Amino acid sequence: QPTPTAQTAPAVAPSSPVAAKPPVVAAKPDPAPVFQSPTVIPPPERLALPGQPLAAVEPGLLRDSPYGPIPRLSADRKRAPWQVYAAPFDAPDAKPRLSVVVTGLGLARDVTERAIATLPPQISLSFSPYAAETPNAVAAARQRGHEALLDLALEPESYPRIDPGPATLVGAYSGADNVARLDWVLARAQGTIGVVAQYGPSFGASAMAMAPIAQALRERGLMYVDNQASEHPAMMRLSRDFAVPWAFANAAFDPGSADEAATLVATLHQLEKASTVQRAMLALVPVSPVAIQTIAAWAKTVEPRGFALAPVTGIASRQDERDVGRK
Template sequence: MAEAADELSAPLGRDVARGKRRFRLPFTGMQALAAGLGLVLATFAGYAMFNDDPLGGEPRARVAIMPAQVNGKAAGKTETASTEKSAGAPHHGEPAASSARPAAPADQRTVTIIDGSSGARHDVTISGDTPEKDPATPGGIMPGIDPRLLEKGRYGMIPTTAGGLKPVTAYAGAVDQAKVAKMPIVSVVVGGLGVGAAKTMDAILKLPAAVTLAFTPYGSDPTKLVERARAQRHEILLQVPMEPYDYPDNDPGPQTLLTTLAAEQNLDRLYWHLSRFQGYAGIANFMGARFVATDTAMLPIVREAAKRGLGYFDDGSARSLAPSLAAAQAMPFAKADLTIDSVPTSGEIDRALAKLEELAKERGFAVGVASALPISIERIGAWARTLDSHGVLLAPLTSAMTKSKSS
């Protein structure tokens, strides 16, 4: 009626402005919400009924599974597998999904070894894992090892005596005792082996069997390397990491014997080292200038090693108490007279070896120590081939221990 009244009262000849009609939906907001929820429920029900998902929508992570090894060959191709992840909240700092790259072992460490002559620093990655046991031998005993000379320790099998039998004599390198008694002898110890399989194998295969090899307790598989060395008839020593003066800047590695630890703690660490492999005739210090000069720290170690029938080799530290401590325990002992490759050049190594010969002729025996540098291995091998013509015998370290005691 209002619109009709407006048209009647409007002037002739003018259009009347009409109001716009508002668009109205054919359903209310509540009806739209209900329809949406119904659609979602219908979609979910259809997915659950017709989709083949045994994990029911659980979160998953794809992880690469490496093939098993059978006789050195892969048993199959790399597979991928879905691993079910916990539906609960992750621990603090835990990633939401597993990574395909395996984490490094917790006890793998990088230590810095400083060369005493040149001052050069070398970073070496070592593992503190316990050695794997050989399933083919009872109790993880290495082939060729006398089980009577082993006892079970906290970390594995460690050396011991059996009546009058001792490791220092049972595992001594073979030598013509008649020649040892009559001729001057030179013993050479090549140390630092076990870390770095390539250089270790070079020393094992290229050096004469009469050269004694000293292994550190580290490396991925020291047992197999020691087995190979023994198969080549090398005499074996275990190098025990000991505290140097600049520790921890110069770090021998995990389980280092320290002057700040109680005797019981150092002995426990010693047992760890002793269990790393078997078949060694004695122990030697690995670094350790501070430790070998500290009576209260060194005495329990020498006493324990002597009780277990082992010999001791000192690498020549000027302040070492090892000579007097070993003598007090009636322990077979030898000390390096010089470092053969303190200057690692052909000329200097040859001069050091010639000096060892002279010293042996003067007093009946001489002992040199070297590292497994390629130049050292090459020059020692060449020198050893000339010794017969010089009237000097190359003999394992235990022969020098015996001759030193008799002298």
């Protein structure tokens, strides 16, 4: 069997179908934002200043796999990639923390380059494992101070009619097969701090399906970011059992609205209001030119208004778990 490449994920045969739950419907955003989106993309001379380059990839935090080098804990198990490659962040605990992860990067070069150059380093970036540009784009993002993650597709509703790609984790496959697919994704780029779940209402709710993934992420020293496709994500309990740092999306923005900028601003405003009680909030935002310009402009207003703009590691395991299921 040929070694998988960036276009070829591990192939496995399903043994039984898996029932899927209906997707969670997000609440309507607050219609009264305090920040108004710009209508013009900032010209190159107004690009965000780069942050401090992140720590260089360490050979001691890599191990071989059939698909290429993947992350691992240090030999003494005291150092984990998610901590070593985290962006510098220091904010008083009293300040509400707002985190944004932009997903789907790498597939379009111009949009990816604009996101890396325009967004402030506190915005974490997640990359598609299928894009040929991803290894170089991750390196460029880390050079500008962005934490880098990889998109990880969990079996969507109506799979395989809806098929996110050959490395999708599927409930009918064995734990070993799904871990192999996870490793294929992780081998696509080095220096990442974790994965961001995509799709997966049924898979993400299954402790049986997610337990091998949780154990693998622990051994690889990585963080898990849940998209709350499931109202009761299994990783909430598993993260404690396996000591996996995690975060969950309080808002997963849908870019399909008629007025994308206004809807995104309203979503971010909703997170701001909730953060005064919950203290740490996360939005997952699919990449688009409108999303980039909107987030870049909004980010400039966050600190002056009393919030801390945090990379996703800055809210790791800090969110109020009672908020899960209320996206």
